[in-house]
Amino acid sequence: MLQWKKGIFQYHPKCHQIKLTRLCFADNLLIFCKGTLGSVIGVQSVFDHFYLMSGLTLNAAKILELESIQSISGIRNGELPVRYLGVPLVTRKLSETDCQPLVDKIQARIRHSSAKNLSFAGRLQLIQAVLFSTCNYWYRQLILPKSVLQRINQLRSRFFWKGADASASGLE
Incomplete structure (x- = not known):
């Protein structure tokens, strides 16, 4: 039979406030x-x-x-924090650093050799099918910082119009 003593379990220090076990x-x-x-x-x-x-x-x-x-x-x-299925498990508001793996993953998809020679239609399809799915996986579980959302939108826009992660004027 299970011998359970009252008070033997203690919350993890970062989980006590929200009573996460x-x-x-x-x-x-x-x-x-x-x-x-x-x-x-x-x-x-x-x-x-x-x-x-x-x-x-x-x-x-x-x-x-x-x-x-x-x-x-x-x-x-x-x-x-640890990562589970690629997503950080944190007990605080996400920072830009926490979201860097998401930005890196998007940049890797854009810089992949197969994405370099796509037409506008092909780039749009890659953005809709792959990049939005990658982002939505995080969006459904976390509230991302506004600066990260802006960076992701900037990457998608530059990829659509230029075919790469470069500014429209080429200066940056």
Whole structure:
């Protein structure tokens, strides 16, 4: 039977204000707790009970935890922010730095050799099908800074009109 002591679990310091303990994505579960031995033992005891009831087991390669607790749980050390499916998981408002991988991905698509010789129609199709989809993946989950949105629109506009990431006048 599960032995659960009241107060053994403590919130992760960056998750306490919003009372975040877990996030579920598809078939993955992320657990957030304070990196104390007591909290991890509490979480581990719940997992052990779950394993007995369900027959499922933990994939420790997907979970990041404190190194000092590794001998008990087999879970590795990690820090926030982390990326999940390419999107940053942060407990604060996104910064331009957090969104740089999105901008880099768009620039890589524009600079790819297959995009250099496209007609206007081909560029429009690439913008609508690929670049909007890449951005929408982030838009649906996060509120992006206005400066990042402006940069993305600038990249799409320059690519459409010039076929590259260059200003319309060629000066910049």
